[in-house]
Amino acid sequence: TALDALDRDAAAALADELRPVVRGLSRAYYTDGESLVGDTQYDRLYHALRAVEAAHPDLVTPDSPTHRVGGAPLDAFRKVEHPVPLLSLGNAFDVDDLRAWVDRVLKGLEGVLAEGERPTFVAELKIDGLALALTYRDGVLERAATRGNGRVGEDVTPNVRTVRAIPLRLAAGAPASVEVRGEAYMARSTFEALNERLVVAGEKTLANPRNGAVGSLRQLDPTVTASRGLAFYSYGIGPVEGDGVPERQSAVLDWLQSLGIPTGPERKTFDDVNALAAFCEEWAHHRDTLDYEIDGVVVKVDRLDYQEVLGFRATEPRWAIAFKFPAREATTRLLDIEHNV
């Protein structure tokens, strides 16, 4: 690639220029809940830095923002160490990227798949909110933490207790202990109503529903969180003690749902990669029909034993990928052009 051809000095200069920019943008985004640039622009800068580092691995610094997940936990909250880190996801920006990822999965499962076997994939909508880890002991909500930097998050238990979508007690059959992972988010309609209220009250409005979710959860006063009408859906589990955990991601979600945890709607399993790609592209076009913001589709290998074989690289699992939608602005413009001709 063009980056391989860059001589080392030029690559080092480029990395030095990109690193503080990416670090500053991600600090604003994760720690302060503020987007200083659009996501697509951020993704471009982030991936440019990653490409330079991939072409010149000796330029990787231990504090590079590409080796981190999320942002630092705020001092205002008690810090919580996650027993198993909450990771980020690799990105696919188009169907070709998605197919390339499927090929890597097939390669990683060589010798594991039976003759002619195609692994099943589960596709889930990627709701844009903030990640939470909820620990239930003996079926009772014991602790809720934000993802933070992936290893250490913020204890937001009193705030989360006010979120009606999150049960304080699981249904019968819950294991001795389970960490439920998922996304807290603000519905679009809730967000609009809240902004109207803030305008009337003469207060600062929120930039977008994600911002609304982050700001509403990281409140020192839980009654503020309670008034914000947050929603939640789960997309998986962390550590579990006890039996009953199913062997597939899709079945884990059904199991969580049966325990009373809301799970991501609209999920679907696929054996056929063309159908999987079509699902991702369809949602890119229909995202506005939903009452919540989605910024992509997360595709995961369904069998958990296969996930284990594939494992992780740096901050991302190899068994999952986020198919990211193109920036909304660009989509609108394209649609406008199509309508005008």
Ligand code: NAD
């Ligand atoms: P990610 O894109 O790497 O995805 C991981 C997160 O996806 C999880 O933590 C979880 O919260 C969420 N998620 C939602 N649905 C899920 C599902 N079904 N299964 C699994 N996970 C699911 O997220 P990230 O690590 O927070 O960072 C990247 C994102 O943040 C990008 O979209 C990037 O554009 C944006 N960002 C923007 C700026 C900016 O300045 N605009 C700065 C930093 C990051």
